Amino acid sequence: MRYVDHDLVVKRMGSRKIVNFLFKGLFMLATTIALLALAILLYRIITQGAEISRGNF
Amino acid sequence: MTTISPIKIKKEIQPKEQHDIKKSVYLTKQLNLWYGDKHALKNIDLDIKEHEVTAIIGPSGCGKSTYIKTLNRMVELVPTVKTSGEILYRERNIFDSNYAVEELRTKVGMVFQKPNPFPKSIYDNVAYGPRIHGIKNKKILDEIVEKSLRGAAIWDEVKDRLNENAYSISGGQQQRICIARALAIEPDVILMDEPTSALDPISTLKIEELVQELKKDYSIIIVTHNMQQAARISDKTAFFLNGEVIEYDDTDVIFSNPSDKRTEDYISGRFG
Amino acid sequence: MRPSVQEMIAQSKGKKSKKIIEKIIPILLFLIASVSVLTTIGIVLTLIVETFTFFSRVSFFDFITGTTWLPFSNKEAQYGILPLIIGTLKITAIAVSVAVPIGIGAAIYLSEYASETVRRIVKPVLEILAGVPTIVYGFFALTFVTPVLQGLFPEIKIFNAISPGIVVGIMIIPMIASLSEDAMSSVPRQIRDGALAMGSTKFEVAIKVILPAALSGIVASVVLAVSRAIGETMIVSLAAGSTPRFDGDFTGSIQTMTSYIVQVSKGDAGYGTTIYYSIYAVGFTLFIFTMLMNILATYVSKRFKEEY
Ligand SMILES: Nc1ncnc2c1ncn2[C@@H]1O[C@H](COP(=O)(O)OP(=O)(O)O)[C@@H](O)[C@H]1O
Numbered sequence: 001m002r003y004v005d006h007d008l009v010v011k012r013m014g015s016r017k018i019v020n021f022l023f024k025g026l027f028m029l030a031t032t033i034a035l036l037a038l039a040i041l042l043y044r045i046i047t048q049g050a051e052i053s054r055g056n057f
Numbered sequence: 058m059t060t061i062s063p064i065k066i067k068k069e070i071q072p073k074e075q076h077d078i079k080k081s082v083y084l085t086k087q088l089n090l091w092y093g094d095k096h097a098l099k100n101i102d103l104d105i106k107e108h109e110v111t112a113i114i115g116p117s118g119c120g121k122s123t124y125i126k127t128l129n130r131m132v133e134l135v136p137t138v139k140t141s142g143e144i145l146y147r148e149r150n151i152f153d154s155n156y157a158v159e160e161l162r163t164k165v166g167m168v169f170q171k172p173n174p175f176p177k178s179i180y181d182n183v184a185y186g187p188r189i190h191g192i193k194n195k196k197i198l199d200e201i202v203e204k205s206l207r208g209a210a211i212w213d214e215v216k217d218r219l220n221e222n223a224y225s226i227s228g229g230q231q232q233r234i235c236i237a238r239a240l241a242i243e244p245d246v247i248l249m250d251e252p253t254s255a256l257d258p259i260s261t262l263k264i265e266e267l268v269q270e271l272k273k274d275y276s277i278i279i280v281t282h283n284m285q286q287a288a289r290i291s292d293k294t295a296f297f298l299n300g301e302v303i304e305y306d307d308t309d310v311i312f313s314n315p316s317d318k319r320t321e322d323y324i325s326g327r328f329g
Numbered sequence: 330m331r332p333s334v335q336e337m338i339a340q341s342k343g344k345k346s347k348k349i350i351e352k353i354i355p356i357l358l359f360l361i362a363s364v365s366v367l368t369t370i371g372i373v374l375t376l377i378v379e380t381f382t383f384f385s386r387v388s389f390f391d392f393i394t395g396t397t398w399l400p401f402s403n404k405e406a407q408y409g410i411l412p413l414i415i416g417t418l419k420i421t422a423i424a425v426s427v428a429v430p431i432g433i434g435a436a437i438y439l440s441e442y443a444s445e446t447v448r449r450i451v452k453p454v455l456e457i458l459a460g461v462p463t464i465v466y467g468f469f470a471l472t473f474v475t476p477v478l479q480g481l482f483p484e485i486k487i488f489n490a491i492s493p494g495i496v497v498g499i500m501i502i503p504m505i506a507s508l509s510e511d512a513m514s515s516v517p518r519q520i521r522d523g524a525l526a527m528g529s530t531k532f533e534v535a536i537k538v539i540l541p542a543a544l545s546g547i548v549a550s551v552v553l554a555v556s557r558a559i560g561e562t563m564i565v566s567l568a569a570g571s572t573p574r575f576d577g578d579f580t581g582s583i584q585t586m587t588s589y590i591v592q593v594s595k596g597d598a599g600y601g602t603t604i605y606y607s608i609y610a611v612g613f614t615l616f617i618f619t620m621l622m623n624i625l626a627t628y629v630s631k632r633f634k635e636e637y
């Protein structure tokens with residue numbers, strides 16, 4: 001007797017791939033947010049540092 | 058050049074062999090594969106029949122693993138890989154853009170060179186496949202696990218320790234757990250890449266016996282660089298050399314009466 | 330003629346100078362090691378002694394159960410540490426809810442989805458975040474994040490728990506991301522291959538195989554990051570304010586254990602005053618917290634260690 005219905009497996013394939021795709025996007029978003037935070041921080045350091053060195057903090 | 062397909066020769070010599078009526082499970086047509094610039098598989102043509110054990114032999118680096126990993130498209134995990142040609146699995150080209158690899162891989166199981174169970178319990182290892190494919194019912198899972206472990210001839214050894222980590226058992230047992238894990242999704246084909254090369258002789262013998270048993274229900278393609286093993290367990294043998302199929306025929310023909318000089322040299326141990 | 334190997338061995342054994350060096354070096358190394366151990370013991374002892382002095386003046390029970398922290402009161406000073414603990418927990422909670430999803434998400438992306446090139450570039454770049462001095466983070470919270478938050482939610486005050494919480498979170502992201510990524514990518518490739526060859530999607534491999542296998546490393550990284558957040562001083566001193574409060578408000582000024590210690594150190598609480606001793610008691614409480622976190626990290630990484 002067979003337990004695994006391969007037709008059903010094929011039917012579920014689509015939704016599993018969508019889940020995979022969505023989470024890939026989320027994980028990528030997390031990485032981007034972290035990089036963005038770094039970018040903003042560095043930008044602030046540079047611009048504010050320039051301001052301070054001009055003496056008008 | 059000996060690029061005349063050995064299959065054709067064979068048909069001329071023995072036209073009414075019974076396996077000719079067996080259906081093809083994998084039909085490889087003019088397959089080429091490159092790792093970057095390295096041309097690893099060259100114009101492969103192979104017709105692999107169902108419910109047979111097909112052995113792939115050849116010296117190290119000739120492309121055996123590459124070929125078997127192409128059959129379930131695992132080879133595509135190497136980013137530089139490019140292929141041309143066709144592989145028809147049950148008449149459908151596996152390279153078709155709308156053929157999901159995940160779907161192919163539920164039909165085609167794989168057993169690796171080094172046992173690679175998941176760092177989970179024996180039970181969870183075997184139940185992994187059915188679970189990801191949507192089976193949640195505990196009773197059905199129990200039945201699948203038992204059936205698969207029996208199928209892999211390891212039920213009696215592990216039935217009292219299903220909740221132990223799969224790494225707590227011996228390498229040979231781990232390899233049979235991996236076979237059970239593959240059986241659990243009831244595949245059509247099982248690919249084995251030198252499944253016994255990391256095992257002791259007794260475990261090797263057990264797996265060889267198991268392969269004989271499994272071929273009743275599954276088509277098996279096994280890479281081995283142990284020629285005695287190929288001779289013992291396979292129905293067909295393909296001899297690979299430098300990315301080409303030199304000869305493909307019934308195993309007893311390959312080992313007793315090869316038509317290519319290079320096959321003869323290899324099986325008589327003159328190189329490789 | 331060249332002497333035989335045996336002769337050379339015998340010769341070198343006889344050399345005096347070598348013998349002396351071999352005796353001196355271990356003693357030297359032992360002394361150096363002792364210095365660091367003794368320093369640690371010294372710190373802990375000071376902490377304990379001064380804390381005891383504090384408790385000779387203030388009831389221990391009042392200290393750990395009191396909900397009012399009023400050390401500078403002219404009438405009757407009150408030393409209930411709970412408001413400071415609450416303050417620390419607010420910062421930690423926000424930091425963790427920022428850093429855990431982002432850190433683990435980034436770790437999964439880098440170890441399971443990203444190409445080798447992307448991983449090799451992004452990981453060290455993220456680690457720059459860990460190297461930024463905390464005072465810079467403090468100013469960042471005060472002069473950038475707080476104004477942005479105020480633009481979005483006007484009820485937020487200039488000193489609040491949210492902004493420094495978020496920034497502490499940003500600071501600990503690389504710790505979680507990097508250590509978790511290490512834990513996940515050290516799961517052998519064959520195990521990943523095994524899962525993929527069964528028809529799993531990459532997401533299923535990551536969640537059902539790799540994550541559980543790397544759990545000890547991931548949890549340990551989170552616990553370490555939490556202990557870092559608990560002990561974070563500069564960011565909260567600059568951006569969280571100095572109002573010890575025992576309530577659930579995040580939008581106004583709060584005080585944490587660390588920022589209280591800074592506040593007292595900056596001021597002129599004379600030696601020998603109760604306020605002076607109170608910073609040791611608070612410091613000791615903080616020490617207990619971070620020590621518990623570190624013990625937890627060690628326990629977790631041992632307890633859930635997967636074999637493969
Ligand atoms: N990931 C890879 N990148 C580049 N070349 C590879 C890779 N894997 C295998 N090859 C090359 O392809 C050829 C065939 O390898 P393989 O299929 O592993 O041989 P076999 O399994 O027969 O020993 C070898 O020359 C090997 O160097």
Ligand SMILES: [Mg+2]
Pocket residue numbers: 121122123
């Ligand atoms: Mg190989």
